[in-house]
Amino acid sequence: MILDILKFPAPVLRVPARPVEAITGETAELMQNMLETMYAAPGIGLAAPQVGLSRRIIVLDLDHENPGPNAIKLANPVVREAEGEVVYEEGCLSVVDFTAEVTRAERVAVSGYDENGEEVDIEADGLLAVALQHEIDHLDGKLFIDRISRLKREIYVRKLKKSIRTGKEPQESRGVVI
Numbered sequence: 001m002i003l004d005i006l007k008f009p010a011p012v013l014r015v016p017a018r019p020v021e022a023i024t025g026e027t028a029e030l031m032q033n034m035l036e037t038m039y040a041a042p043g044i045g046l047a048a049p050q051v052g053l054s055r056r057i058i059v060l061d062l063d064h065e066n067p068g069p070n071a072i073k074l075a076n077p078v079v080r081e082a083e084g085e086v087v088y089e090e091g092c093l094s095v096v097d098f099t100a101e102v103t104r105a106e107r108v109a110v111s112g113y114d115e116n117g118e119e120v121d122i123e124a125d126g127l128l129a130v131a132l133q134h135e136i137d138h139l140d141g142k143l144f145i146d147r148i149s150r151l152k153r154e155i156y157v158r159k160l161k162k163s164i165r166t167g168k169e170p171q172e173s174r175g176v177v178i
């Protein structure tokens with residue numbers, strides 16, 4: 001089932017999400033729906049607050065040519081280790097019509113729980129590392145626009161207000177939509 005993706009400045013995007021206490025069939029179903037929503041959008045990652053649920057759940061898949069086998073579904077993900085630095089031009093399914101360069105750790109070790117409640121450890125670098133950090137930020141009520149300069153953020157907010165006022169269609173973004 002495809003869910004609605006909420007857009008900035010929806011308040012739920014700014015609230016730290018609550019941990020998942022028990023991974024049930026409902027959790028697995030939500031993860032599956034989030035994945036379908038992410039593929040349809042299309043994006044390479046999605047966090048539960050983006051579909052209006054303040055729960056610590058993320059899904060990711062970098063391989064849209066072959067969706068599914070490499071998909072990651074995690075409840076209560078935590079960054080255990082982070083090192084290095086890398087810059088990507090990021091976008092977000094909840095931040096329309098805007099991308100910006102964001103600096104993050106180049107390599108991370110993340111752990112969490114899959115849809116069966118099994119503990120999962122992931123070591124990632126490059127884009128997957130960036131996407132994991134971007135999604136975990138969502139669980140803390142943070143957006144990539146919080147990681148850019150205030151000036152760039154204000155330019156974006158002005159542009160967004162203008163596009164809401166004029167009802168103009170958003171332009172295509174250039175970066176990677178996470």
Ligand code: NI
Nearest residue numbers: 092093094178
């Ligand atoms: Ni995002």
